[in-house]
Amino acid sequence: MTAGSDANGQPAVVPDPTATAPGRGAHLHPTGECYDLAVRRKAFPRALRLGTGLPAAPVGDYLDSMTVNDPPRNRSNSS
Template sequence: MARPRHAAPIRTCIGCRRRELAVDLLRIVARGTETGNGSRVVEIVPDPRRRLPGRGAWLHPFSACLSTAERRRAIGRALRVSGHLDISALEQYLENRHEHS
């Protein structure tokens, strides 16, 4: 008897809100770091291997979706974090990815 095939996971891009297969989206996670003066900076990092711990959110690997997510303030909501969000590592990852494509 044949084993049933599992459907591929579908996720929603936090930028454009389109539903896609998870393999077509980039997972992002938040890493919180304390600064010396007591304020908190949350670094948003890409997780292309989908292995980092913590709550993840999904994003098309395009700068247009990142800017839309940033404008809508969807990154903090999706990851359930607040404070200053540092997306520089994510922006750098997307720029480098675009150069190699």
């Protein structure tokens, strides 16, 4: 995640899946639970060292699109 612009050109926290955007970034596990927790704790402004909060909706939208497009993962530990 990094500070950038949303689809309307407004400042927002945006996904940076390739970690190539300039400036300070923040890591987030690609799960809805981690995203919700980060929003509740206002973690994005702290991680990105911003004085004020920015909307994080583009990150939520990105995570939602990953969930819809990815098949369920097999979490079994069998060998």
